[in-house]
Amino acid sequence: MDKIQYFTPAQLKEMTNNNRQEFALLFQKLKKKKPKNLDAIVHQLHQEAFDEFDCLDCANCCSHISPIIIDKDAERLAKSQKMKPADFIDSYLYKDEDNDYVFQQTPCPFLMADNYCCVYENRPRACREYPHTDRSRFYQILNLTKKNCEICPVVFALVKELTKLDW
Structure with missing residues (x-):
């Protein structure tokens, strides 16, 4: 995974919108297939991302949404x-x-x-x-993940990485 950069929610919303078709196709495939290795892949990407990304540099979740x-x-x-x-x-x-x-x-x-x-x-x-990318049965939260692409740079990068894989 490439180095994750900080983006504002406005930037992430635009980036997510620019990738709307690609993300929709990915989520459609994942919902339909429910790949057995999806959790393992997402957890690996999650770990790689958070080994490098410091949430304290961002705090988009805390400053833009309420749990x-x-x-x-x-x-x-x-x-x-x-x-x-x-x-x-x-x-x-x-x-x-x-x-x-x-x-x-x-x-x-x-x-x-x-x-x-x-x-x-x-x-x-x-x-x-949050951002729920290390949970089991990731395919169950694809709609939430789509929303979180607009808030969390890690989620956006993770989903972008998932689009590169052959499902």
Whole structure:
């Protein structure tokens, strides 16, 4: 995989749009075939990418999208802020159109100026797992991966690399 560069979400959205047909064809093939080696290939690309790319140089995810906050996340974050869960929810969260709790604002209220997370040890599960490129059954999250191409330079580069393979 080529060295991954930082791009803004606006740049990534344009780049994803420019690769729309190529990506759509890839995702269509992967959904249809569900290759047995897909996870192994994606995990290898994930590892190579994150051996070189430092999320602290980017923080697009923290500054442009909000993770889904499950009840356990809200409880853990509330405790870390010395708040009652209900007060934490009232202060920081709202229910989105899918009826999921998300942060009321972006950038994330816990993102610091140096791109560090001040609740890193207690961050939500969705943050811990982002960008989801090291999970099992990758073919199940192809729609999410497509969206994440517009936010995360690693996801864009990984998908671009997948288009080079013969499926």
